[in-house]
Amino acid sequence: MTAHNNGRPPEAVYIHIPFCTNKCFYCDFNSYVLKDQPVMDYLHALDREMELTVQQTPPGVIKTIFVGGGTPTVLKPDEMAYFLASVRRHFPQWDDNIEFSMEANPGTTDIEKLKVMKEGGVNRVSFGVQAFQNELLSGIGRIHNVDDVYRSLENARSVGLNNLSVDLMFGLPNQTVDMLRESVRKALELDLPHYSIYSLKVEENTLFHTLFNKNKLPLPSEEDELEMYLLLMSEMEKAGYIQYEISNFAKPGMESRHNITYWRNEDYYGLGAGAHGYVKRQRHINIKGVNPYNEASRSGLPRLDSFEISEQEAMEDFMMVGLRMRAGVSGSAFQAQFGKTLEEIFGAPLHKLLHAGLLEQDGGTYRLSKQGILFGNDVFGEFVGLLTEV
CATH class of the missing domain: 3.20.20.70 (Aldolase class I)
Incomplete structure (x- = not known):
């Protein structure tokens, strides 16, 4: 990996x-x-x-x-x-x-x-x-x-x-x-x-x-x-x-x-009460209440929860958040992050959405069409849990 x-x-x-x-x-x-x-x-x-x-x-x-x-x-x-x-x-x-x-x-x-x-x-x-x-x-x-x-x-x-x-x-x-x-x-x-x-x-x-x-x-x-x-x-x-x-x-x-x-599903620190962060494939959520957060910070990181993100989940996230941008998702960025091609992982939903006119393809990049913008949630829904249900 x-x-x-x-x-x-x-x-x-x-x-x-x-x-x-x-x-x-x-x-x-x-x-x-x-x-x-x-x-x-x-x-x-x-x-x-x-x-x-x-x-x-x-x-x-x-x-x-x-x-x-x-x-x-x-x-x-x-x-x-x-x-x-x-x-x-x-x-x-x-x-x-x-x-x-x-x-x-x-x-x-x-x-x-x-x-x-x-x-x-x-x-x-x-x-x-x-x-x-x-x-x-x-x-x-x-x-x-x-x-x-x-x-x-x-x-x-x-x-x-x-x-x-x-x-x-x-x-x-x-x-x-x-x-x-x-x-x-x-x-x-x-x-x-x-x-x-x-x-x-x-x-x-x-x-x-x-x-x-x-x-x-x-x-x-x-x-x-x-x-x-x-x-x-x-x-x-x-x-x-x-x-x-x-x-x-x-x-x-x-x-x-x-x-x-x-x-782009890149890393970021998340600090403060209830904040979410994503670092090295690890997501965390901080304690939400002000006083409990203050209290927890005295003895360590004020975490409510943190969990590993599997490679499959990271791939799904890459698609769901990346397609929100008009620039779309780039096959080369996907390959750089995961060492696999977009097509071998997501060929079926990509073709289905292209066929439905909700995505358009430009070389190795896939992006929402004008119609796809109006039905964004349907597009993102195609990638939810696709790989992780196995």
Whole structure:
């Protein structure tokens, strides 16, 4: 078996900050309302996890760091400064072109905090905007309004942070196709390098799930949702953005390199409460609760679970995540990672999907067709458990 990632040390870091000002109605992420949380204790625990992690698996030159949540920007400026210094201490070697992203909520990013972020090395900020209609925002439990969006982006630019992205959502309760059209128009007027646009999924353990079960969640019809997706794809394309992944659009060269690490099934460190990591064919999940995580970090790595990924499972993952990208999966990358050809392992489903018009082939590369983008889940489903059921 060939060594995963050619034996190189991980070059990507994900760090989870689990605090939020409040819990959004659709959110099933590992996040906790900030009030009365032991934030500094958490940042110390995170510092210890980083220390133990790099002892166990020394890092290479770091190419991407992504701080997600929760809402990392609820940290106060002094907490933020401590946190960023701690990252730099344990991962000291950074690529000259490092992409250091932090998720932010509009309204939690005053100038002082953004300055601390920039000084600490953050050079890309992703704002959770979701919609440009205040009534939709309050209906999904967001506490910012549209004015906060403009102010936050202006603040970021004023401290020299220009690599900005916003998240939008479609398929929201009471959202019409026209509302989405307006949101996409307003988002494009901002002329940002990158946009992520997701459809709402009703996840278990959320307020929306409870309402949905009581038939009290007025979601758009399937036809409207399809129309929304087609609309946003065509508007983004018209504006010169490349749909480099099912839900992500960028100006050429401004794709999120951190996410591409996941989609190429490459190694990354996962740090913080509830974080997932993938290093040397070993996946792990950290303890989720803040206090249990803090406690566990005192005596070792705060793991909830970790498990070997078999070669078969790694191959399936390679296909499922790789096909999310418009560039598709490359036969040579597959061969480099596994020492076998794509065709000998996945010939049958690949031919079936080509025949159905959901994939297209270009030399040794397979990618979603226009039709395949709309039926992505059917495509990925063909590879789930295909090899591991034996």
